[in-house]
Amino acid sequence: TAGNRIFHFGHCRVSMSMTEIRLGFTAIKANIQARDPVRTVSILSHPHSLHKFKSSDRCCIAHHLFNFYVDKVFKHCKTEDSYINRKISSIANSFLSMKRKLRQCHEQNKCMCGEESTEKFKQILANYDGLNVTSAAMKSLGELDILLDWME
Amino acid sequence: SGVLCCSLPSPRNVHFESINMKNVLHWSPPEGTGHGVLYKVKYLVYGVGKWIRKPECRNINRTWCDLSSETSDYEDQYYASVKAFLNGMCSDWIETTRFNPLTDTKIDPPMVSVSSTEKSISVILTAPEKWKRSPEGESISLLQVYPGLQYNVSVLNKKTKKRWWFSISNNTLVVPRLEPGTPYCVSAQIRVTTPLLHSALSKEYCIVTLKDKTA
Incomplete structure (x- = not known):
């Protein structure tokens, strides 16, 4: 599809249509972020910025984050706006395919996590669990550009 | 007793204008107010617990404030907020949408x-x-x-x-x-x-x- 690019996560290579995901998110960003009133808490960027993870752990972090978004975020982000919902499900489908592609590589043990990154990912889950599910999911969705910026 | 009641209309259209990551906060005066309105500005790094005042943009009468220094780390995202004052009255704080310097800046031609x-x-x-x-x-x-x-x-x-x-x-x-x-x-x-x-x-x-x- 348009804008497909090969992303290197350690030994794993995943082709992704980043342009499509970006366009989808840009279309809903203002709406989704406006539903998140909590300015002082972030799921992905504090206290640990994704950019501070070890590059050797990129693959495992990507694997965990794709699972996180597919299993804990998209399914809890229903809105009253069908246009927004369609955009969310399109992004979710892209993530589902990325999750599958990365899982194959993960199962070949080429995508291991160091202890430090495992701890940091636990912090992301703790940030998520610190809010009620709908708020946490909506905040995570509103932070998708933080993940996309890190991936690129 | 000097307590300001927030009955002044709020500044409007509070937003970042960014070119090559020179990030300047802009706004329009509150509706129906002429001269003499003063403003205060604060900003926040998204996900970090506190708003920070911008001293150089305290009690200013212009309708912009350069926050380039404060928003120079493009791995972070930001909010900014403005409050208006006039004749002992003040407005509510009015915020921007979330600002991501990496995706929200404009780039000059080469x-x-x-x-x-x-x-x-x-x-x-x-x-x-x-x-x-x-x-x-x-x-x-x-x-x-x-x-x-x-x-x-x-x-x-x-x-x-x-x-x-x-x-x-x-x-x-x-x-x-x-x-x-x-x-x-x-x-x-x-x-x-x-x-x-x-x-x-x-x-x-x-x-x-x-x-x-x-x-």
């Missing part, structure tokens, strides 16, 4: 330098620099910020009005097999595929290919 031989033109392109605190500060090209940065280059034969478009990733282009003694004009644009950003087209830089000595 600098273009052109040279020619009899039958070719050489074009060298330079991407703009990211805003920096002071002229002595470290220069960071936007090429470093956006590794996927590309250039679209237009070359126009002024005589025949024929135009070519080139899309290149590196910053030099040589256009061969041109007409000697002919005026050509070059303009260029920056394009970043993800996040999706593109500059305006630069102005035209024109040059005449050398005359054919054998003719």
Whole structure:
């Protein structure tokens, strides 16, 4: 599809249509972020910025984050706006395919996590669990550009 | 007792205007207020627990505030907020939407330098620099910020009005097999595929290919 690019996560290579995901998110960003009133808490960027993870752990972090978004975020982000919902499900489908592609590589043990990154990912889950599910999911969705910026 | 009641209408259209990551907060005065309105500004790093006042933008009467220094880390995202004061009254704080310097900045066109031989033109392109605190500060090209940065280059034969478009990733282009003694004009644009950003087209830089000595 348009804008497909090969992303290197350690030994794993995943082709992704980043342009499509970006366009989808840009279309809903203002709406989704406006539903998140909590300015002082972030799921992905504090206290640990994704950019501070070890590059050797990129693959495992990507694997965990794709699972996180597919299993804990998209399914809890229903809105009253069908246009927004369609955009969310399109992004979710892209993530589902990325999750599958990365899982194959993960199962070949080429995508291991160091202890430090495992701890940091636990912090992301703790940030998520610190809010009620709908708020946490909506905040995570509103932070998708933080993940996309890190991936690129 | 000096307690200000917040019954003043709020500033409007509070937003960041960003060019090459020079990030300036702008707003419009509250509805129906003339002169004499003063403003205060604060900002927050998204996900970090506290709002921070901007001293240089305290009790100002202008309707902008340069927050480039405070928002220079483009791995973070930000909010900013403005409050208005007039005759002992004040407004509520009014916030921006979440500002992501990486995706929400505008990029200037590239600098273009052109040279020619009899039958070719050489074009060298330079991407703009990211805003920096002071002229002595470290220069960071936007090429470093956006590794996927590309250039679209237009070359126009002024005589025949024929135009070519080139899309290149590196910053030099040589256009061969041109007409000697002919005026050509070059303009260029920056394009970043993800996040999706593109500059305006630069102005035209024109040059005449050398005359054919054998003719």
